[in-house]
Amino acid sequence: MQSAQLNKEFNEKSRCSECNIRPYSFCRCLQEEKLKEFSNISSEKKFQNKANIFLQQDDAKNIYNITEGNVKIYQLIDDGRIQIIGFLYPGDFFGSYKNGKYNYCAEAIGQVRVCVFEQKKLDEYIDKNMVLAKELLNQTSHELTLAQDRMGVLGKLDATERLAKFLMNISDQRKRIGWQNNPISLPMTRQDIADYLGLTIETVSREVSKLKTSNIVKVLSSKQIYINDFDKLSNLSK
Amino acid sequence: MQSAQLNKEFNEKSRCSECNIRPYSFCRCLQEEKLKEFSNISSEKKFQNKANIFLQQDDAKNIYNITEGNVKIYQLIDDGRIQIIGFLYPGDFFGSYKNGKYNYCAEAIGQVRVCVFEQKKLDEYIDKNMVLAKELLNQTSHELTLAQDRMGVLGKLDATERLAKFLMNISDQRKRIGWQNNPISLPMTRQDIADYLGLTIETVSREVSKLKTSNIVKVLSSKQIYINDFDKLSNLSK
DNA sequence: AATTGTTATTGATCCAGATCAAATAGTTCT
DNA sequence: AGAACTATTTGATCTGGATCAATAACAATT
Numbered sequence: 001m002q003s004a005q006l007n008k009e010f011n012e013k014s015r016c017s018e019c020n021i022r023p024y025s026f027c028r029c030l031q032e033e034k035l036k037e038f039s040n041i042s043s044e045k046k047f048q049n050k051a052n053i054f055l056q057q058d059d060a061k062n063i064y065n066i067t068e069g070n071v072k073i074y075q076l077i078d079d080g081r082i083q084i085i086g087f088l089y090p091g092d093f094f095g096s097y098k099n100g101k102y103n104y105c106a107e108a109i110g111q112v113r114v115c116v117f118e119q120k121k122l123d124e125y126i127d128k129n130m131v132l133a134k135e136l137l138n139q140t141s142h143e144l145t146l147a148q149d150r151m152g153v154l155g156k157l158d159a160t161e162r163l164a165k166f167l168m169n170i171s172d173q174r175k176r177i178g179w180q181n182n183p184i185s186l187p188m189t190r191q192d193i194a195d196y197l198g199l200t201i202e203t204v205s206r207e208v209s210k211l212k213t214s215n216i217v218k219v220l221s222s223k224q225i226y227i228n229d230f231d232k233l234s235n236l237s238k
Numbered sequence: 239m240q241s242a243q244l245n246k247e248f249n250e251k252s253r254c255s256e257c258n259i260r261p262y263s264f265c266r267c268l269q270e271e272k273l274k275e276f277s278n279i280s281s282e283k284k285f286q287n288k289a290n291i292f293l294q295q296d297d298a299k300n301i302y303n304i305t306e307g308n309v310k311i312y313q314l315i316d317d318g319r320i321q322i323i324g325f326l327y328p329g330d331f332f333g334s335y336k337n338g339k340y341n342y343c344a345e346a347i348g349q350v351r352v353c354v355f356e357q358k359k360l361d362e363y364i365d366k367n368m369v370l371a372k373e374l375l376n377q378t379s380h381e382l383t384l385a386q387d388r389m390g391v392l393g394k395l396d397a398t399e400r401l402a403k404f405l406m407n408i409s410d411q412r413k414r415i416g417w418q419n420n421p422i423s424l425p426m427t428r429q430d431i432a433d434y435l436g437l438t439i440e441t442v443s444r445e446v447s448k449l450k451t452s453n454i455v456k457v458l459s460s461k462q463i464y465i466n467d468f469d470k471l472s473n474l475s476k
Numbered sequence: 477a478a479t480t481g482t483t484a485t486t487g488a489t490c491c492a493g494a495t496c497a498a499a500t501a502g503t504t505c506t
Numbered sequence: 507a508g509a510a511c512t513a514t515t516t517g518a519t520c521t522g523g524a525t526c527a528a529t530a531a532c533a534a535t536t
Contacts, residue, residue, distance in 0.1 A: 083390040147385035152321040154392035155436030198393030
């Protein structure tokens with residue numbers, strides 16, 4: 001399975017030495033290296049591929065941090081309609097809530113290990129632990145800028161620009177964290193990409209084909225894309 | 239001018255006694271009531287209607303907190319295309335950045351007073367002041383859930399649903415903070431609403447007319463909407 | 477290797493919302 | 507008040523991407 005492979009690749013490279021640059025497993029670093037007492041307020045859980053970690057509208061009792069694997073978070077509009085908020089990586093926190101209910105559903109992509117914090121205990125702990133408070137603030141701020149970028153994508157870009165930006169973002173991110181950034185592997189399905197970009201699978205597929213035809217990318221397999229021309233792709237992505 | 243009126247209405251009611259429920263002027267409360275030393279790291283500035291507070295891609299040296307008036311933040315895609323991220327109120331922080339540059343443009347709606355923090359000083363100050371750190375974390379988390387909700391709106395809702403949700407959100411918000419929630423005043427232009435919802439002015443106008451025709455709202459003026467039927471509007475808004 | 481189920485691609489048609497265009501209402505200035 | 511602008515509404519047409527439909531590629535199972 002593709003995503004299992006991706007996870008393997010990811011985990012091997014996800015150990016950080018400094019603990020200040022992603023990707024890294026926030027919990028693992030804190031627990032093993034810095035804060036032994038950290039384990040008092042958290043426990044570990046495993047999820048298999050496609051397992052729901054929680055559903056939108058569940059009572060939000062916990063905050064999660066990924067120690068291994070990928071998680072997809074999405075909003076259910078009503079029957080059938082889904083908007084994927086994001087694809088998450090080791091080190092990412094998730095579990096934000098509104099009025100005591102989770103704000104989205106969280107689902108494992110491949111095998112996932114998470115660190116579970118009881119919301120209440122974490123809150124108390126934050127009061128006594130500035131490192132954690134600042135880390136949470138940094139991560140949340142970072143996520144906020146990503147979310148704001150996505151408003152521009154969903155509100156104003158056309159299908160060609162959305163896909164180009166998606167591919168560029170993935171490539172950039174992989175490069176930044178020291179992975180292979182070309183060809184890029186896409187662990188998620190076309191349906192996931194469509195739900196992430198606010199398009200349909202057919203449109204995503206057609207846009208990939210257009211990039212292939214205009215020789216900007218080479219489609220090694222449906223989940224492996226080689227970028228021939230970064231400049232052209234970047235120009236398309238706005 | 240409509241928005242001046244709105245600001246007046248807003249400011250009169252924006253004084254909080256408890257300082258834990260919005261709207262309130264975060265800076266004002268902190269400065270006047272709780273943290274005299276707070277003023278050491280901040281200064282106050284005024285902006286007139288339509289004045290740019292900062293532009294996307296400016297070096298992000300400051301963080302702002304609104305003490306009076308409203309601010310609109312928006313992303314410039316390229317010439318002409320604009321995506322409005324949000325309309326901000328007293329107490330709201332803004333100035334999030336990525337790679338040292340602001341992530342959006344900020345513009346005053348009506349007259350605005352802000353509290354300006356030098357990013358660097360604020361960062362140092364946070365280390366010593368847990369109240370501020372937690373407040374920033376709370377606000378940022380809250381903004382994040384709003385941003386995530388907006389992804390669903392922009393990615394999956396149709397025009398009718400977008401406008402209905404927009405009106406419901408405004409009404410809910412006003413109710414929560416103790417303002418008149420019916421009729422609701424819309425200080426922003428149709429163009430602003432369109433740029434916020436990822437639509438065109440024509441479509442926004444047509445959707446308002448549809449709500450009027452189906453007797454769900456009464457259009458008192460282009461900026462004053464009376465909601466006849468909350469249930470129906472809520473059903474439309476998903 | 478053949479069968480079954482899942483995921484992706486490609487083609488044909490349709491429609492929601494964009495665009496273009498014109499009329500109307502509201503605001504500001506002299 | 508009247509002129510000059512600006513913002514909003516309404517109408518007519520066009521189009522990008524959705525929808526419907528069929529095929530092709532790929533994986534998993536026996």
